[in-house]
Amino acid sequence: MTTATPLVNGQTIGLAHYASRALLERVLARSGTTFNQSVALRAVSDNGGTVERAWLVGRLTGALKIDESAAHKTVAGMTDAKLLEPVAGQVSLTDSGRELFEGVRVGGNEIAARLYAGIPAEELATAGRVLALVTERANAELADA
Secondary structure, eight states: OOOOOOOOSHHHHHHHHHHHHHHHHHHHHHHTOOHHHHHHHHHHHHTTTEEEHHHHHHHHHHHHOOOHHHHHHHHHHHHHTTSEEEETTEEEEOHHHHHHHHHHHHHHHHHHHHHHTTOOHHHHHHHHHHHHHHHHHHHHHHHHO
16 A cells, blocks of 8 residues: 655644654653753753843743743743753753753754654755744744734
8 A cells, every 4th residue: 555645734743743742752751851951951952051041031931832920830840950040031951951952852862863863864854844844934923922
C-alpha cells in the first residue's frame, strides 16, 4: 500500500511538532526540566548568558503563546531552582543552568540528527522558509486580534 504525500498544513506541522517534542520531553524528564524552562534556557544562552528579565518574559510569551503570568512563573521557578540568577532587572545563567542547558542541547541535537538524517539540505531550507513565513503570518494575525 502506498501512502500519498500529505499536504503541508496545520495538521501535518502539528503532528511533526508533537512527535518530535515527545522525544525531547524524554530528554527533559531525565533532568526534571519543563519544556518552558528549556525554551528559557536556550533564549538566555543564545543571548550571551544574561538578558533583561522583561525581555525573557516577552520571549516566552511570544514563542510559546503563553500569558505573562505563566512566563513570570517559569522565570521565578528557574531562579528558585538556581538555574538563573536575578541581578538588577536581569537574569543570568548560573553554572547549574549552563550545565543543564548543555545536556538538553546535546540531547535535542541528537534527536534532530536522527530525525533529519538523509533529508537533502535544499529541502530542509525550503521547509524552513515555508514554516518561517507561516509563523510570521500567524503572529501578524495574533497581533491584530
